[in-house]
Amino acid sequence: MTAYSVQQIKFEFISYVKEFGADFSxxxxxxxDDAPAALFGEHGIDRTRDIWLWKPAVSAQAAAxxxxxxxxxxxxxxxxxxxxxxxxxxxxx
Numbered sequence: 001m002t003a004y005s006v007q008q009i010k011f012e013f014i015s016y017v018k019e020f021g022a023d024f025s026x027x028x029x030x031x032x033d034d035a036p037a038a039l040f041g042e043h044g045i046d047r048t049r050d051i052w053l054w055k056p057a058v059s060a061q062a063a064a065x066x067x068x069x070x071x072x073x074x075x076x077x078x079x080x081x082x083x084x085x086x087x088x089x090x091x092x093x
Contacts, residue, residue: 003056003058004056004057006057006066008055009063009066010070013029013055013086013088016053016088017074020051020090024070024076025077026090027076028043028077028078028079029067029070029077029079029087029088030086031060031067031082031083032081032083032087033083033084034085038085039089043079045089051090052088052089053087053088055086055087056085059084060083060084070088077091
């Protein structure tokens with residue numbers, strides 16, 4: 001599996017959010033070991049209707065750095081968890 005650096009994930013997540021209006025306060029960001037389980041199981045994200053994205057980071061520490069930066073600097077809601085996968089989704093209005 002390809003792993004992405006902190007900078008690569010930050011760039012891709014920012015570009016993705018900008019594509020959908022650029023208001024990070026509407027988004028949640030988390031880290032975990034199994035992004036599909038977290039997104040579609042735990043958080044009830046619909047694969048086709050909802051807006052979501054995930055990327056595997058090079059380490060759990062890198063994933064946490066991405067989450068902490070996006071939430072602290074951009075204003076997204078932080079979700080608890082640990083692991084190498086960083087995920088984000090737009091919360092329903």
